[in-house]
Amino acid sequence: xxxxxxxxxxxxxxxxxxxxGAGPGGSTTAFYLAQAGLNTLLLDKADFPRDxxxxxxxxxxxxxxxxxxxxxxxLAAQGCVMEQATVYAPSGRPISTTMPDRGDFPPxxxxxxxxxxxxxxxxxxxxxxxxxxxxxxxxDIEPIDGGVRVxxxxxxxxxxxxxxxxxxxxxxSTKLLLQLGLLKEIPPLILAARTxxxxxxxxxxxxxxxxxxxxxxxxxxxxxxxxxxxxxxxxLIPSRRQKSTINAKTILEQFVAAxxxxxxxxxxxxxxxxxxxxxxxxxxxxxVTGPRLLLVGEAAGLxxxxxxxxxxxxxxxxxxxxxxxx
Numbered sequence: 001x002x003x004x005x006x007x008x009x010x011x012x013x014x015x016x017x018x019x020x021g022a023g024p025g026g027s028t029t030a031f032y033l034a035q036a037g038l039n040t041l042l043l044d045k046a047d048f049p050r051d052x053x054x055x056x057x058x059x060x061x062x063x064x065x066x067x068x069x070x071x072x073x074x075l076a077a078q079g080c081v082m083e084q085a086t087v088y089a090p091s092g093r094p095i096s097t098t099m100p101d102r103g104d105f106p107p108x109x110x111x112x113x114x115x116x117x118x119x120x121x122x123x124x125x126x127x128x129x130x131x132x133x134x135x136x137x138x139x140d141i142e143p144i145d146g147g148v149r150v151x152x153x154x155x156x157x158x159x160x161x162x163x164x165x166x167x168x169x170x171x172x173s174t175k176l177l178l179q180l181g182l183l184k185e186i187p188p189l190i191l192a193a194r195t196x197x198x199x200x201x202x203x204x205x206x207x208x209x210x211x212x213x214x215x216x217x218x219x220x221x222x223x224x225x226x227x228x229x230x231x232x233x234x235x236l237i238p239s240r241r242q243k244s245t246i247n248a249k250t251i252l253e254q255f256v257a258a259x260x261x262x263x264x265x266x267x268x269x270x271x272x273x274x275x276x277x278x279x280x281x282x283x284x285x286x287x288v289t290g291p292r293l294l295l296v297g298e299a300a301g302l303x304x305x306x307x308x309x310x311x312x313x314x315x316x317x318x319x320x321x322x323x324x325x326x
Contacts, residue, residue: 025297
């Protein structure tokens with residue numbers, strides 16, 4: 001439940017909860033809050049729909065929450081469903097697995113562009129009653145008696161709203177968290193990059209994780225988006241020495257240049273630029289609360305430090321945050 005005012009006085013707020021960040025974690029939080037009858041405002045610095053650099057892969061535990069909020073069937077119809085995954089050891093030896101049928105989690109994985117995923121969840125939050133405002137660059141969250149004041153800029157003008165609680169779901173961005181004192185320093189990061197290829201002659205039809213062809217500790221991935229297109233990327237946890245000598249683009253270029261990749265991509269067409277993105281690796285050590293604040297998803301450090309997967313934790317933590325406030 002939302003905690004009461006420290007003075008016991010009733011104060012008028014424009015909203016019950018203000019959710020900052022309309023990615024999977026923020027929009028999922030907003031969906032459950034609005035469904036519970038809370039006056040919910042969802043803010044984002046971008047106007048939607050917008051793209052987001054990501055691997056585009058979704059695990060069964062992510063699909064479990066997407067099914068709960070009523071969007072899985074639509075996404076599965078537009079994405080690429082895969083029941084198998086293969087991990088390639090540094091030696092190139094493959095180890096394949098089929099997704100188990102656990103009953104509560106779907107027995108498959110899904111690849112779907114973040115442009116579609118994020119907009120689908122946001123629209124579901126709006127249908128539940130969430131209000132949305134894009135183009136808002138939040139600069140400060142100030143605790144006030146019984147609530148918070150959120151300040152920022154929108155279209156070059158000052159923007160201010162108040163709520164009884166706020167939820168921060170801003171992904172890997174740390175500027176606001178450092179300013180609020182929730183983080184003392186920039187946390188360790190995984191360097192990652194992805195691009196898209198089309199007209200690939202032959203894909204395996206499964207998620208591929210390659211520990212061959214990339215520096216260790218890191219891996220490359222091939223996530224099919226259709227029979228002949230894929231999100232191809234790579235990530236690395238850099239050592240202190242590597243931080244000054246390697247970047248995300250270099251890692252991906254090295255992966256794509258590996259002999260087995262050149263063979264697979266012969267005749268294929270790269271359909272998008274290489275885009276890098278950081279992933280936080282402070283899982284289980286990052287703060288998840290502040291003064292009348294909850295943090296969800298990557299803003300709370302909830303990224304698997306081995307795989308870099310974060311959407312499933314964003315969805316789950318958004319659901320849990322909403323449950324605490326409802």
